[in-house]
Amino acid sequence: MNRDAPPLSRIVEGLPPTVPFVGPEQQERDRGRPFAARIGANESVFGPSPRAVEAIAQAARDAWMYGDPTTHDLRGALADTLGVRPGNLVIGEGIDGLLGLTVRLFVNPGDVVVTSAGAYPTFNYHVAGFGGRLVTVPYRADAEDPEALAEAARAHGARLVYLANPDNPMGTWHEAESVARLIDALPDGCLLCLDEAYVEFAPAGTAPAFDLADPRVIRFRTFSKAHGLAGLRVGYGIAEAGIAAAFDRIRNHFGVGRVAQAGAMAALDDRAHLARVVAEVEASRVEIARIATENGLSALPSATNFVAVDCGRDGDFARAVLRGLLARDVFVRMPGVAPLDRTIRVSAGRAHDLALFAAALPEALAEAGAAKARA
């Protein structure tokens, strides 16, 4: 009797077995102690709306029931808020889950997908995961480059193009007109995946108006950032109705549970909390920039809930600074690709989070400088 393992599918056997996602909990277990400031994953330390907390607690008693697989009420509430129709919305297990479904909907093995070198790695993970071929273009002045993305899409006959606006990990952004020009410059049959996870923090004029007759773009938003509900995993896509409906062919229909739907509904309803968070984030960005400047560094302008702090030298130096911060119990992250990796990415924090950062940074810089000098 043969007890060999069954062979993986052709696409999966070509994927790396390594796990690209190391969360702060794993780092804490490896270090043997918790972080004192958790400002590395662009979470909202300001927390969710108290109404969402209450709604989750209430929904917990009803957690024996599956959630509505059509997410009818949540889509209705979102449609009202956004001024779109429920049929233009698809709800999923975070933007991460929806990006995977989007790749699956539109990409055949070997098809080209275009993104920026250093942009959101989870998108790349899904492209590889469905056998797509990734083509990258460089950032330009620390921002994703719409013209270069469109040019690469045309040159390679891309099926998808990814743009985060505002951008992660740099925090930079484009005005709506740039995005509109990118859409018009795409080749036929190419879909723009416009990741607007941070759009609530961006200045007016960043997000294009909704053109729900246009099937060339799908926009992704989330309850994980400004709404402070990363732990619930609710993201949504906004698209032309035919595009939105296509997700019903493949999505995990009961994947967004009752508790998550209830929490998101309540969060959406608390506009005052959202406004407070946005204000807190703005103040926090100013403070992070002040701390950077105080240490002889520069902060990039940001339309998100984080700030990329330019450490002024190369990636090795920034990585040393990052290590110094982690060693001082400050959880931050940094871009993985040069030249973006001369920066560290600091999420908005409460006063005491940023005080810890402010205290740790000079020491981390000194240590990194000393290490650098020794090398």
Added chain:
Amino acid sequence: MNRDAPPLSRIVEGLPPTVPFVGPEQQERDRGRPFAARIGANESVFGPSPRAVEAIAQAARDAWMYGDPTTHDLRGALADTLGVRPGNLVIGEGIDGLLGLTVRLFVNPGDVVVTSAGAYPTFNYHVAGFGGRLVTVPYRADAEDPEALAEAARAHGARLVYLANPDNPMGTWHEAESVARLIDALPDGCLLCLDEAYVEFAPAGTAPAFDLADPRVIRFRTFSKAHGLAGLRVGYGIAEAGIAAAFDRIRNHFGVGRVAQAGAMAALDDRAHLARVVAEVEASRVEIARIATENGLSALPSATNFVAVDCGRDGDFARAVLRGLLARDVFVRMPGVAPLDRTIRVSAGRAHDLALFAAALPEALAEAGAAKARA
């Protein structure tokens, strides 16, 4: 400028645009009024553990943090409970989500997958969704037929075989020895997807002992049934370590959120609640059988939290009975394939749920009989 919709991938364009998943909420909206008894989706009306409710409420305050993508603590607790190692476990967005990932891991387009005609439709949905070719064998005496499954797998060189033990929708079950014989009868390179969603309700001797060196089977269990947490969406797979690790190549790493992990942990810890639910379900099965008998029908033996009630005639008659129950605000479901569709599937209920069923059934039967006589 071309504004045509981007073409779907070759696999997706062949999938039906219809949605196979109609939840009770949609039925309630269509009817214009709620159900009085929700005993159709094999949910646990007995509710989750109060400890799980409390844990969810507590976790809500921390919902601004992503969940640990490794689900370290939950896997550790499950490993302790099951007597396996954390590396033998993969946690996902319900068994539904894990079934989709399993198909994706092992099935190339055109590969054969074997299941039973009338077995879990969501598995079939995922097989189609990744371009697999489904081969079905009939039930035998209202149970899935391990010998026929193995024979079909060998005849077609199947990559996956699906068996639910205990079975949904019939509630029947096989002893562990039958499952072990099925595994040994599989062709080389074929993986058994052993769905044990209802195993907590089954008699001792239903689940085979764990043989964690054997990569020919992956077992699926869930917090949605006995633990009463369908609304959280937490399922898990138990497999040889290499099989379990393969999921890391493709899964949505942050897909099971912090709130869901916390609720599942607490539920797992409340063994007394689980025991109470299992006892309630046993009593409820007896009561459903009594109601069936009282109405001249027969109840199939069940090792699950539901009972298939044989309406004694054909599918049309059972569908008429079902309609009569729905019209009387009793939400139940029924199998979709003959000859299973001579039954209706009634989930375990509290006393008042079953009292409503008991009151509605004679009227529904009379109405269906009259309708049948007219036809």
